[in-house]
Amino acid sequence: MKLTFLGTSAGMPTTERNVTALALAIDDARQWYLVDCGEGTQHQLLRCRYTLNNLKTIFITHVHGDHMYGLPGLITSASMQGRQAPLTICAPDGVRQFVEAALHYADVLELPFSIEFIRSDQSAFHYQDTWVAVTAHQLSHRVPSFAYRFAEKTLSTQLNIQQLTALSVPRGELWGLLQKGQTITLEDGRTILPEQVLQPPPASRVAIIAGDNDKPELLIDALQGSHLLVHEATLTEAALQKAGPVWMHSSARMVAEAAEASGVPNLILTHFSGRYQRSAKAGANSIHALKAEAETYYSGNTGMARDFSTWVVDRDGRLVEAD
């Protein structure tokens, strides 16, 4: 499971960081997923290996512009590149209306591919395809905002020979069918299900990618069994106290405390206010100050997202920053 941050700034871009977007890929699958699409996301993608043709599904956490203004341009560029595969967009109410209005008034009358919108703010929301199963978890923000929990779907392809022998399944074609996940019927009328004769699948990796939120503790239940939380830390606790609760964001401390309470082993903070700079010389206004605060309250592994930084959750559930 690989994550590349395409934008890590809150509200407005800075010279170091674009507004929010994140690419998620499952190992070597060509398809990838986009979580949020702030303005200029398509420009960021020009510097990555992710192509608009292989983009499988877009997930939008909430309707604020720094999380979705990039959609009309990205969709139009996909069209100009000749994309034909249908595109799914999972998003709360409002995103569909915004995209349709933008395309309509920009005279984009017809796209060469269809867009399926799925409302993620409805309780029955559940997305799945060959590679992932995704659920949405409500957060607390000025507009409905959600976290998406991505659980990798793992397939077992290893046969349990002992079990096949015990069930007297004749070696050959039938073994191949079971390995492909098909149910078979033996000559004596018995039905054998693939799950009876396949080894347990490898452990599934789970990552939660959250939208803007001022109550990270809302995610504690969903974090059970997860390997990674990606969450906004817009300000330090001191700066948040000064700004007041009106913007409904989290401090690094708030996220760290919730992550610690949940037991999730890895945390990546992102969506930093424009005041924070990469250089440690900026003191209280540096990303280092946010990191130090998080590490005071969280004993797991803390990463600070930078634009184009790439992180891998390996098969053992460890988080490693890739080159």
Ligand SMILES: [Zn+2]
């Ligand atoms: Zn935001």
